[in-house]
Every structure is written in structure tokens, then in C-alpha cells.
Amino acid sequence: MVVNAVCLVLGVLAAAAAGLWAWRRWHPVSFWYGVGFPVRAVLVYLTWHHVASGCKLTLKRRRLRVTLDAVPVLGAAGRGAATVVEHKRRVRRVDVERAPRLGVLRPTGLGWRMRLRLHDGQVPADYEKAAEGIAHAWRVHSVRVVDVRPGFVTLWATMRDPLTEVSVEPETGELLRVRPGKLENGTDWVMDFRVVPHWLNAGATQSGKSNLANAIIKGLAPQPVALVGFDLKGGVEFTPYAPRLSALATSRKESVDLLADLVGEVESRMALCRAHGARNVWTLPEELCPVPVVALVDEVAELFLMADKSEKDEVSKSATALLRVAQLGRAFAVYLVVCGQRIGSDLGPGVTALRAQLSGRVCHRVNDPETANMTLGDLDPAALDAARAIPAETPGVCVVAGQDGSWHRARSVFVPEAVAEQAARDHAHLTPDWGVLIGSVPAVRPAA
Numbered sequence: 001m002v003v004n005a006v007c008l009v010l011g012v013l014a015a016a017a018a019g020l021w022a023w024r025r026w027h028p029v030s031f032w033y034g035v036g037f038p039v040r041a042v043l044v045y046l047t048w049h050h051v052a053s054g055c056k057l058t059l060k061r062r063r064l065r066v067t068l069d070a071v072p073v074l075g076a077a078g079r080g081a082a083t084v085v086e087h088k089r090r091v092r093r094v095d096v097e098r099a100p101r102l103g104v105l106r107p108t109g110l111g112w113r114m115r116l117r118l119h120d121g122q123v124p125a126d127y128e129k130a131a132e133g134i135a136h137a138w139r140v141h142s143v144r145v146v147d148v149r150p151g152f153v154t155l156w157a158t159m160r161d162p163l164t165e166v167s168v169e170p171e172t173g174e175l176l177r178v179r180p181g182k183l184e185n186g187t188d189w190v191m192d193f194r195v196v197p198h199w200l201n202a203g204a205t206q207s208g209k210s211n212l213a214n215a216i217i218k219g220l221a222p223q224p225v226a227l228v229g230f231d232l233k234g235g236v237e238f239t240p241y242a243p244r245l246s247a248l249a250t251s252r253k254e255s256v257d258l259l260a261d262l263v264g265e266v267e268s269r270m271a272l273c274r275a276h277g278a279r280n281v282w283t284l285p286e287e288l289c290p291v292p293v294v295a296l297v298d299e300v301a302e303l304f305l306m307a308d309k310s311e312k313d314e315v316s317k318s319a320t321a322l323l324r325v326a327q328l329g330r331a332f333a334v335y336l337v338v339c340g341q342r343i344g345s346d347l348g349p350g351v352t353a354l355r356a357q358l359s360g361r362v363c364h365r366v367n368d369p370e371t372a373n374m375t376l377g378d379l380d381p382a383a384l385d386a387a388r389a390i391p392a393e394t395p396g397v398c399v400v401a402g403q404d405g406s407w408h409r410a411r412s413v414f415v416p417e418a419v420a421e422q423a424a425r426d427h428a429h430l431t432p433d434w435g436v437l438i439g440s441v442p443a444v445r446p447a448a
């Protein structure tokens with residue numbers, strides 16, 4: 001009888017375990033919301049005090065506490081008689097640790113968010129410092145401070161790295177917007193050139209810079225924009241995309257000429273805007289609005305390096321022209337994506353000024369911490385740590401910072417050269433003629 005009951009219980013447990021395994025295997029999303037998250041939430045609430053104390057987020061308070069103490073009273077019979085114990089109330093000062101108050105845990109696809117009330121004297125940076133410790137304590141992939149309100153922080157815990165594999169939906173085709181990959185929070189990484197006009201794409205070799213350039217070319221190829229390439233590696237990177245490029249410079253000499261064209265184009269757009277009382281090309285009458293130009297520069301350091309004095313003139317010309325495009329291009333729809341291993345002041349004069357104009361920053365894996373500092377500037381230190389921690393096994397993972405100071409871990413979607421080349425060929429008919437665009441060649445109007 002007892003054996004039967006035990007067998008029955010074991011059978012039920014085995015069936016439940018198998019059911020849960022199958023649920024998790026075949027429908028992980030509903031399993032997470034139905035089982036995984038509630039279990040996690042209970043654990044988080046149960047362990048929060050302990051974890052907060054370990055991560056030094058608790059506050060010590062001295063409290064008065066009433067205790068009942070046992071006090072021996074000598075019996076009336078005197079020595080040798082049984083001791084009588086009396087309980088007396090006593091008020092003592094004791095130290096108590098208080099953990100920050102945890103709000104309601106809200107599930108997300110990859111983990112959960114939780115709001116915490118800061119203790120007096122605490123700042124969000126205390127939580128950024130403690131985030132790694134909290135992640136280890138809860139055995140999750142990462143914990144990050146994602147929102148800060150006066151007196152509150154929101155932490156976001158993720159169970160696994162969402163950037164291990166990324167895929168994106170087809171482009172929506174909005175002008176000058178591309179979605180080259182995913183952000184760590186699971187949303188699309190959007191590069192909108194009308195919002196952030198110029199981008200710095202930095203990282204060590206094999207970190208994914210060219211892949212990001214491929215993704216941008218693939219995203220922009222079907223759009224009514226002119227693409228221009230500066231490929232100082234002798235053209236090996238961008239020549240295959242030539243069908244969709246309106247112009248391509250493969251040496252510094254060619255770059256000087258092409259940059260002069262770009263500056264000339266910016267100036268003529270400026271004159272056009274002035275003549276029509278417009279502050280930027282987007283407020284011009286539609287028929288006058290010029291074609292946006294996106295210039296991609298690969299190995300930017302080559303523009304600044306000089307072997308001897310004879311190259312000085314060329315270097316200073318190209319540096320000045322690039323800086324002018326960066327400074328003036330925004331309002332006149334001339335945008336830059338500058339790729340390089342590092343872009344520091346040691347490259348030469350003008351580099352720091354150029355970097356300041358490149359408000360969109362993408363920092364791939366770097367070999368030295370200074371490059372991360374240089375690329376991400378004075379963002380919060382957690383961004384620099386995240387950039388330095390990018391492993392070599394995940395090329396394409398990067399830290400992306402916009403001009404508002406917010407930052408995200410992100411990963412570009414893998415775009416092999418062949419795919420980008422195919423996109424360039426497929427949309428070759430959309431390539432504006434460079435001579436016509438800059439007005440050096442009269443446009444051939446289609447016969448009526």
C-alpha cells in the first residue's frame with residue numbers, strides 16, 4: 001500500500017518534471033512568464049536583504065529595541081535554594097541593517113526590471129558599482145542601471161546575453177534610417193542620420209567595423225541617397241560596392257579632391273538655403289531639396305599619417321576638409337561614418353576637433369583602454385567597462401552612444417561582403433551621378 005503510494009507520487013513528480021522540461025523546450029517564452037519568472041521573483045525577494053548587504057547597499061541604523069531579559073533573583077530561602085528567574089523589559093540600542101526598498105518586479109522577455117528606492121545619501125553610481133556583484137549573486141548574465149529618477153533607480157537583470165545571436169527584420173525604408181543590428185535590451189539598433197548625423201566606428205582589427213559598414217551600405221543602398229567612399233586601404237574594402245557608390249577615393253590624393261568636392265557641395269547647399277531663407281535643406285521646397293550624401297571613411301588614420309614633410313600639405317588639406325564637412329554637413333544633408341582603429345590626438349592636429357563633431361559613437365572591441373576612453377569620451381564609467389569587456393569571440397558586439405549621453409551594448413547583424421555587394425548591384429540604378437550631383441556636369445533630363 002505504502003509502496004504503491006510512493007510509486008504514484010514519484011510517477012506524478014516525474015510526469016510534472018517531464019512536462020516542465022517539454023514546456024521550457026518547446027515554448028520558452030510562455031515558460032519564462034509562467035514558471036521561470038515567478039520562481040525568480042520569489043528568490044529575488046527572499047534574498048534581497050542578504051544580497052544588498054553583501055553588495056554594501058544597506059544602511060546601518062541604530063534603533064532602540066525592547067528586549068525581555070531573564071534576570072536571576074535569589075530566592076527568599078537564601079543560599080542553596082533554587083534560583084528564581086524573572087523576565088525584565090529592557091530598552092537597548094541595537095544596529096539594524098536596512099536594504100533599499102524593492103518595488104514590484106516586472107518581467108521582460110530576457111529578465112526583469114525592478115525599481116529601488118535609494119537610501120538617503122546614496123547615488124545611482126553606487127548601484128552601478130554594485131551591479132556586477134548583484135548579477136553574480138543572482139546568477140544572471142548582467143544587471144544594469146537603466147533608469148534614474150530622483151530618489152529611485154531601476155535595475156534591469158538579464159538572464160542571458162541577447163547579443164549572442166542577432167537578427168533583424170527587413171528595413172522599413174525610412175529615409176536615412178538604418179537598423180544595423182540589435183541593442184542589448186532586445187530592441188532594434190537604429191542609426192538615424194537626421195538625428196545623429198556623423199558616426200565614429202572604432203575598434204581593433206577583426207572587431208566588426210567593416211561588418212557595420214557593410215550593414216550601413218546594405219541599409220542605405222535601396223534609399224534615394226548618394227553614397228561616397230573613402231577607402232585608404234587602396235580600395236580593397238569599398239571597390240566591390242562601386243556600383244552603388246557615387247564616388248570612391250582610394251588614396252589620399254584622391255581623397256583630397258573628393259573632400260574638396262564635398263566641401264564645395266556643402267557650400268553650394270548653404271547658398272541655396274540662404275537664398276530661400278531656409279535653415280537647413282529639409283525646410284527647402286521639396287523640388288529643391290538635394291540628395292542626401294553619406295560618406296564612409298575607412299581607416300581614417302591613413303588620412304592623417306605622413307611619411308615625410310612632402311605629404312604635409314596633402315594631410316593638412318584633407319584634415320581641414322574632413323573637419324569642415326563634419327562641422328557644416330549636418331544641416332546640409334552631408335553625413336559621415338568614420339571608421340578606424342583609433343582616433344586620438346596623436347594622429348595630428350584637427351583630429352580632436354573632428355572627433356568632437358562625430359556625435360554618434362560605436363566602440364567595438366579595443367586593445368587598449370585609452371581607445372575606449374577616446375571613442376566613448378566621458379560617458380559613464382560603466383560604458384567604458386562594457387567596451388573593455390567585449391570578448392574577441394563576439395565580433396560585431398559594441399557599445400553605442402548617442403549624443404544624449406545614453407549608451408547601449410549592441411551587435412551588428414552579420415552582413416557578409418557578398419550580401420552587401422549584391423545590395424550594391426541590385427540598387428546600382430539608384431546611384432546618383434557624382435558630376436551631376438555636385439553640379440560640374442549638367443543633368444540630362446529625361447525626354448518629355
Ligand SMILES: Nc1ncnc2c1ncn2[C@@H]1O[C@H](COP(=O)(O)OP(=O)(O)O)[C@@H](O)[C@H]1O
Pocket residue numbers: 203204205206207208209210211212395396397411412413414415
Ligand atoms: N556582427 C557580427 N556577427 C558575426 N560575425 C561578425 C560580425 N561582425 C564581424 N564578424 C566576423 O568578424 C570578422 C571580422 O570583422 P570585420 O568587420 O572585418 O572587422 P574589422 O573591420 O574591425 O577588422 C568578419 O569576417 C566576420 O566573420
Ligand SMILES: [Mg+2]
Pocket residue numbers: 209210
Ligand atoms: Mg575592416
